Amino acid sequence: MSGWLSVRAIAIVALLLALVLLPVHVELGGSRFLLTLFTRIIILALAAVSLNLILGYGGMMSFGHAAYLGIGGYAVGILAHEGVFTGFIQWPVALAASALFALVIGALSLRTRGVYFIMITLAFAQMAYYVVAGLARYGGDDGLTIYKRSQFIAPIDLSNKVQFYYICLALLFGSMYLVRRIVNSRFGLAIQGARSNDTRMRAIGFPTYRYKLVCFVIAGTLCGLSGALIANHTDFVSPAMMYWTRSGDLIIMVVLGGMGSTFGPLVGAVALLVLEEVLSSITEYWQIILGPLLLLVVLFARGGIDGLLGKVRHG
Amino acid sequence: MTLFIEQCLNGLQFGLLLFLLAAGLTLVFGIMDLVNLAHGSLYMLGAYFAATFAAWTGSFVFGVVLALGATLMVGMVVEVVAMRRLYGRDHLDHVLGTFGLILFFDELVRLVWGPEGLTLPLPSWLNTSVPILPGVDYSAYKLSIIVVTLAVAAFLYVLVMRTRIGMLIRAGASNREMVGALGVNIKLLYTLVFGLGAALAGLAGLMQAPILTVQIGMGENILILAFVITVIGGIGSIRGALVAAIFVGFIDTLGRAFFPDLLRMVLSPAAASTAAPALSSMLIYLLMAVVLVVKPEGLFSASGK
Numbered sequence: 061m062s063g064w065l066s067v068r069a070i071a072i073v074a075l076l077l078a079l080v081l082l083p084v085h086v087e088l089g090g091s092r093f094l095l096t097l098f099t100r101i102i103i104l105a106l107a108a109v110s111l112n113l114i115l116g117y118g119g120m121m122s123f124g125h126a127a128y129l130g131i132g133g134y135a136v137g138i139l140a141h142e143g144v145f146t147g148f149i150q151w152p153v154a155l156a157a158s159a160l161f162a163l164v165i166g167a168l169s170l171r172t173r174g175v176y177f178i179m180i181t182l183a184f185a186q187m188a189y190y191v192v193a194g195l196a197r198y199g200g201d202d203g204l205t206i207y208k209r210s211q212f213i214a215p216i217d218l219s220n221k222v223q224f225y226y227i228c229l230a231l232l233f234g235s236m237y238l239v240r241r242i243v244n245s246r247f248g249l250a251i252q253g254a255r256s257n258d259t260r261m262r263a264i265g266f267p268t269y270r271y272k273l274v275c276f277v278i279a280g281t282l283c284g285l286s287g288a289l290i291a292n293h294t295d296f297v298s299p300a301m302m303y304w305t306r307s308g309d310l311i312i313m314v315v316l317g318g319m320g321s322t323f324g325p326l327v328g329a330v331a332l333l334v335l336e337e338v339l340s341s342i343t344e345y346w347q348i349i350l351g352p353l354l355l356l357v358v359l360f361a362r363g364g365i366d367g368l369l370g371k372v373r374h375g
Numbered sequence: 376m377t378l379f380i381e382q383c384l385n386g387l388q389f390g391l392l393l394f395l396l397a398a399g400l401t402l403v404f405g406i407m408d409l410v411n412l413a414h415g416s417l418y419m420l421g422a423y424f425a426a427t428f429a430a431w432t433g434s435f436v437f438g439v440v441l442a443l444g445a446t447l448m449v450g451m452v453v454e455v456v457a458m459r460r461l462y463g464r465d466h467l468d469h470v471l472g473t474f475g476l477i478l479f480f481d482e483l484v485r486l487v488w489g490p491e492g493l494t495l496p497l498p499s500w501l502n503t504s505v506p507i508l509p510g511v512d513y514s515a516y517k518l519s520i521i522v523v524t525l526a527v528a529a530f531l532y533v534l535v536m537r538t539r540i541g542m543l544i545r546a547g548a549s550n551r552e553m554v555g556a557l558g559v560n561i562k563l564l565y566t567l568v569f570g571l572g573a574a575l576a577g578l579a580g581l582m583q584a585p586i587l588t589v590q591i592g593m594g595e596n597i598l599i600l601a602f603v604i605t606v607i608g609g610i611g612s613i614r615g616a617l618v619a620a621i622f623v624g625f626i627d628t629l630g631r632a633f634f635p636d637l638l639r640m641v642l643s644p645a646a647a648s649t650a651a652p653a654l655s656s657m658l659i660y661l662l663m664a665v666v667l668v669v670k671p672e673g674l675f676s677a678s679g680k
Contacts, residue, residue: 121467168664171671173412175466175610179602180667186599187660194653304599308474315471345486351479358472359460 068369072323083222091287100332102228103289108313108325110282113239116320118275119255123178124185126309128173128280132287137204137297141158147210151288158284159277166276193299203298218292235282240322251275329364377511382632388517390624391524395579399572405611406548406568410466411474414576415594416480421446421577422584424492430521435498442581450573454566481591492590520582607666609673610637623659627666
């Protein structure tokens with residue numbers, strides 16, 4: 061691995077420090093908006109971390125990852141709408157529902173590979189989108205307002221913005237650690253082996269289908285957690301949060317940051333969402349810049365930001 | 376009964392329209408091995424061009440012809456500027472690159488035409504209904520869509536299976552280096568194929584324009600359906616796309632029309648009206664799931680041949 065003083069290591073430590081100290085800056089008179097923006101970034105980074113597990117390490121090009129954001133979010137939203145406010149029920153239900161969806165979708169999609177897999181995950185996520193948009197009782201297309209955030213025991217209060225920020229950050233770090241542990245375990249090595257050569261892995265006796273399915277379900281569950289956080293962050297869930305362009309955003313974060321690296325998804329999420337903020341403050345038509353920029357990244361900076369930082373060290 | 380016949384024709388019309396989109400998608404994938412998410416943007420552009428040109432020239436037919444030419448040109452320019460550099464790359468690169476193109480085109484359309492949609496009014500000679508059976512009238516325009524798409528499907532078949540260009544296209548699909556080595560200008564061929572796919576998407580978009588409004592993002596929802604069709608039909612197979620498109624068109628249309636009534640027979644009316652919209656939009660995805668379980672490579676997989 062890279063040395064402690066490489067450009068990449070310094071950049072990442074600086075980013076982590078900045079994230080940890082951001083609420084302090086805001087308390088000392090910084091803009092409140094920063095706290096909201098970065099809470100959102102951290103939650104979406106958590107989703108990107110989960111996608112990185114299957115996309116970066118497992119080579120499974122899921123284009124339907126936003127579905128779990130929606131399912132996790134709607135689990136919280138629907139339970140709150142029905143009068144169940146305790147997070148000890150809401151969150152486990154959010155995770156379980158995402159895991160179940162991932163299990164069904166994964167079991168079907170993993171029978172195929174390559175471009176079929178991309179299209180099928182996309183189609184199933186879009187199905188979930190239409191189903192949710194058709195739930196007239198829960199707002200349908202217009203979405204569902206959540207009047208009360210998830211309730212936990214006394215010291216934990218999600219309505220406190222600073223506390224909520226740190227809870228999200230802790231969950232993000234926790235999931236990054238979890239993914240790292242998974243990837244370096246025997247299970248994770250088998251998954252990575254299946255990415256490089258599925259046939260060979262099967263030939264030496266690994267049931268890769270089951271391994272990949274378990275990996276797919278873990279990623280979906282983690283992303284469901286991210287969805288439950290978003291619902292609490294915006295106090296609102298709508299079908300738009302699981303629209304397929306959101307899945308595209310998540311893929312961009314992973315690729316932009318650097319696929320198959322621990323910090324890549326976080327770097328990518330920060331880079332993409334900050335870039336969006338900056339561009340949209342310059343022009344109303346900011347996507348006209350972002351689109352071609354993406355194409356350029358794909359064509360010329362394949363390793364993402366993580367790859368670029370790695371190159372600086374060598375050069 | 377009248378309603379049933381009408382809905383069947385609607386299903387056929389929608390299916391054939393989807394075929395135009397899916398054919399372009401599967402053609403480009405089968406030959407260039409390129410996943411093109413921006414296909415829906417070309418569909419949208421076709422509709423916008425048609426609405427604009429028809430308003431300028433004051434003639435529906437001129438508008439349609441000019442719009443077809445314009446989407447063909449846009450398709451070829453996009454191929455030369457961007458797509459050409461993506462051939463031979465990872466599919467993930469295609470997905471990301473063309474996703475960038477979607478953002479670009481959506482925003483470009485918003486910049487040029489504004490955020491509110493356009494309409495493409497039908498000329499009076501199409502805006503009537505004709506009797507197709509004694510006592511059953513059907514929209515002349517929808518009928519003409521069926522005729523046009525069937526003609527295009529026949530044209531595609533002849534083009535790919537019976538002409539020299541089609542022979543080169545098929546040859547290029549199975550071994551591009553060899554075709555290039557035999558002195559065929561493979562770059563030009565690819566540009567033409569991509570342009571053809573774009574024009575097909577544009578045709579689908581402009582034909583749908585008088586029925587729905589012309590708006591930003593109109594291509595994205597229907598693109599997903601085109602994906603479902605290519606998956607069901609088998610990627611790279613035009614025949615598979617045709618069969619799957621008609622299937623999907625029927626199931627989607629008939630499902631939306633009659634499924635709520637069927638559900639009402641089994642469930643209480645209140646439960647049925649809650650569940651029906653969600654369930655009927657799931658039908659085609661269930662069809663896809665069933666096909667995948669039975670034949671993971673699609674019904675008419677091109678790789679099997």
